[in-house]
Amino acid sequence: xxxxxxxxxxxxxxxxxxxxxxxxxxxxxxxxxxxxxxxxxxxxxxxxxxxxxxxxxxxxxxxxxxxxxxxxxxxxxxxxxxxxxxxxxxxxxxxxxxxxxxxxxxxxxxxxxxxxxxxxxxxxxxxxxxxxxxxxxxxxxxxxxxxxxxxxxxxxxxxxxxxxxxxxxxxxxxxxxxxxxxxxxxxxxxxxxxxxxxxxxxxxxxxxxxxxxxxxxxxxxxxxxxxxxxxxxxxxxxxxxxxxxxxxxxxxxxxxxxxxxxxxxxxxxxxxxxxxxxxxxxxxxxxxxxxxxxxxxxxxxxxxxx
Amino acid sequence: xxxxxxxxxxxxxxxxxxxxxxxxxxxxxxxxxxxxxxxxxxxxxxxxxxxxxxxxxxxxxxxxxxxxxxxxxxxxxxxxxxxxxxxxxxxxxxxxxxxxxxxxxxxxxxxxxxxxxxxxxxxxxxxxxxxxxxxxxxxxxxxxxxxxxxxxxxxxxxxxxxxxxxxxxxxxxxxxxxxxxxxxxxxxxxxxxxxxxxxxxxxxxxxxxxxxxxxxxxxxxxxxxxxxxxxxxxxxxxxxxxxxxxxxxxxxxxxxxxxxxxxxxxxxxxxxxxxxxxxxxxxxxxxxxxxxxxxxxxxxxxxxxxxxxxxxxxxxxxxxxxxxxxxxx
Numbered sequence: 001x002x003x004x005x006x007x008x009x010x011x012x013x014x015x016x017x018x019x020x021x022x023x024x025x026x027x028x029x030x031x032x033x034x035x036x037x038x039x040x041x042x043x044x045x046x047x048x049x050x051x052x053x054x055x056x057x058x059x060x061x062x063x064x065x066x067x068x069x070x071x072x073x074x075x076x077x078x079x080x081x082x083x084x085x086x087x088x089x090x091x092x093x094x095x096x097x098x099x100x101x102x103x104x105x106x107x108x109x110x111x112x113x114x115x116x117x118x119x120x121x122x123x124x125x126x127x128x129x130x131x132x133x134x135x136x137x138x139x140x141x142x143x144x145x146x147x148x149x150x151x152x153x154x155x156x157x158x159x160x161x162x163x164x165x166x167x168x169x170x171x172x173x174x175x176x177x178x179x180x181x182x183x184x185x186x187x188x189x190x191x192x193x194x195x196x197x198x199x200x201x202x203x204x205x206x207x208x209x210x211x212x213x214x215x216x217x218x219x220x221x222x223x224x225x226x227x228x229x230x231x232x233x234x235x236x237x238x239x240x241x242x243x244x245x246x247x248x249x250x251x252x253x254x255x256x257x258x259x260x261x262x263x264x265x266x267x268x269x270x271x272x273x274x275x276x277x278x279x280x281x282x283x284x285x286x287x288x289x290x291x292x293x294x295x296x297x298x299x300x301x302x303x304x305x306x
Numbered sequence: 307x308x309x310x311x312x313x314x315x316x317x318x319x320x321x322x323x324x325x326x327x328x329x330x331x332x333x334x335x336x337x338x339x340x341x342x343x344x345x346x347x348x349x350x351x352x353x354x355x356x357x358x359x360x361x362x363x364x365x366x367x368x369x370x371x372x373x374x375x376x377x378x379x380x381x382x383x384x385x386x387x388x389x390x391x392x393x394x395x396x397x398x399x400x401x402x403x404x405x406x407x408x409x410x411x412x413x414x415x416x417x418x419x420x421x422x423x424x425x426x427x428x429x430x431x432x433x434x435x436x437x438x439x440x441x442x443x444x445x446x447x448x449x450x451x452x453x454x455x456x457x458x459x460x461x462x463x464x465x466x467x468x469x470x471x472x473x474x475x476x477x478x479x480x481x482x483x484x485x486x487x488x489x490x491x492x493x494x495x496x497x498x499x500x501x502x503x504x505x506x507x508x509x510x511x512x513x514x515x516x517x518x519x520x521x522x523x524x525x526x527x528x529x530x531x532x533x534x535x536x537x538x539x540x541x542x543x544x545x546x547x548x549x550x551x552x553x554x555x556x557x558x559x560x561x562x563x564x565x566x567x568x569x570x571x572x573x574x575x576x577x578x579x580x581x582x583x584x585x586x587x588x589x590x591x592x593x594x595x596x597x598x599x600x601x602x603x604x605x606x607x608x609x610x611x612x613x614x615x616x617x618x619x620x621x622x623x624x625x626x627x628x629x630x631x632x633x634x635x
Contacts, residue, residue: 101403101404102426102429103400103404103426103429103430103433104429104433105433138403138404138405138406139404139405139406140406141406153406154404154405154421154422156423157423158423158425159423159425159426160404160422160423160426182420182421183420184420185380185419185420185424186380186381186384186416187379187381194379194381194382195381196381196385198416198476198479198480199380199381199384199416201476202414202416202417202477202480203380203416203417203419203420205477206416206417206420206421207420210420210421
């Protein structure tokens with residue numbers, strides 16, 4: 001299994017002199033499996049644009065492009081690159097696009113198709129020459145063929161969002177973005193007007209159980225790519241409920257789940273290269289020596305072979 | 307002409323119209339075939355309606371107000387959902403269909419909000435599939451829906467109180483409440499889609515000597531327990547809720563494993579009817595089913611005397627709910 005990061009930034013693309021080292025594109029991962037070099041893409045943020053160019057320049061010589069795209073959720077930063085993914089304009093391209101059920105009125109296909117409407121873009125989805133099929137997923141386990149197994153798990157984000165766990169040749173890669181720790185959203189203050197003791201207890205229990213289930217989902221992964229948009233201080237001061245994690249939480253989850261390598265991902269657009277280098281060093285020095293867990297911060301262009 | 311009709315019917319419901327001898331059946335058979343056709347037609351209407359079941363008129367305004375308020379508290383959101391059997395059922399359907407391994411569990415609104423988040427729950431409640439026939443009282447011409455709502459809520463509250471008095475693990479209390487709240491959900495489609503027939507069912511004097519579900523079966527060919535079962539299966543509400551809905555008038559035929567929650571709801575239903583907490587259309591007051599009586603007599607932690615003390619608590623809970631819902635204005 002091979003992995004390449006084409007976009008590691010959260011919220012909005014942020015090219016510029018302060019993001020050269022870690023990159024400014026929004027989420028897109030390229031996974032390659034086995035001798036067939038089977039292509040699975042996770043998310044279609046702006047990083048999918050350079051990936052698409054590479055596929056058209058290099059891979060197409062070996063035959064039409066055949067890929068599966070797993071969308072974690074349909075917030076802009078995870079889908080906005082889709083109209084700029086060049087293979088969708090090439091006859092013969094076959095794409096299967098998967099994404100979470102959201103139980104909104106619009107389907108995944110409608111949401112993705114709406115990116116290609118004249119009000120936003122000069123080409124309509126119906127004019128695309130690629131063969132594109134859409135499927136919505138809940139929590140599930142799927143056999144993708146070629147020895148690849150996929151498990152999905154809902155994360156904690158303001159929109160339903162899926163984490164993906166790929167298992168291949170006894171190696172495990174797991175994604176957990178965008179997410180924050182599940183928490184009891186019901187008042188625990190006995191003097192609060194809306195305090196309800198039963199809801200308080202049940203909310204606490206539900207949050208604990210969901211957090212346990214997340215750890216089970218990450219369990220023994222060789223690599224966990226985890227949302228890490230904020231520092232703990234930022235998170236606690238004003239970002240609770242925004243659906244993103246902080247460094248300490250991501251690393252602690254990886255420890256508890258016996259993960260071998262954690263890749264901190266989905267960087268805040270305001271985070272400069274300098275700050276990311278310092279955060280990486282801080283995490284490695286303060287947490288990395290407590291176990292065998294390897295801690296790295298995701299960089300655009302970075303490749304990992306499992 | 308009749309011959310052609312017979313052949314069509316034959317194809318439609320798979321009945322043989324002619325006797326093996328080749329002689330046509332007696333004319334009386336045609337009437338039963340017509341009845342089959344009518345029932346088949348009703349079943350299509352019911353199945354279609356179940357997919358767009360609207361929330362209760364009693365909760366409608368408050369639901370809209372809460373879901374459109376960007377600063378809604380989770381407590382208010384879950385409270386309004388748990389006061390509405392349709393919204394509670396639909397939320398369970400969502401969790402059961404999307405989440406792995408939940409198909410047999412009762413998911414309370416509180417748990418669902420923690421798992422799915424406020425936005426998703428609000429979206430579900432405001433979604434067009436839920437709000438399609440939102441708050442249209444004309445859909446509820448026969449049974450008074452406010453009284454019916456009060457009965458459903460009352461049975462939910464009593465079931466939960468019984469669970470509490472019996473020292474059942476508090477993690478299960480909400481399940482008892484939800485089972486009670488949803489036990490009569492099958493009456494909604496019957497009342498809405500066959501209002502004229504349902505008016506007759508409620509009016510016929512003999513109803514006073516027949517349980518409502520028997521009258522329903524007599525007039526419509528189907529009763530609310532059966533319709534409720536269709537809903538429970540379609541929404542994947544799990545065995546506890548589904549069995550409670552399906553067998554709450556026929557415990558003597560029940561062979562499953564959910565006796566405890568089923569019998570609790572049956573007892574609560576009996577108490578709500580005899581204490582006239584709301585009105586669910588049933589004027590016939592039966593004795594407590596012997597199986598149910600026996601079950602609770604064998605249960606050392608329970609005394610029937612407990613129930614009479616619930617009256618005040620139930621009224622208080624319903625009053626609190628009414629105040630909460632009316633605040634919406």
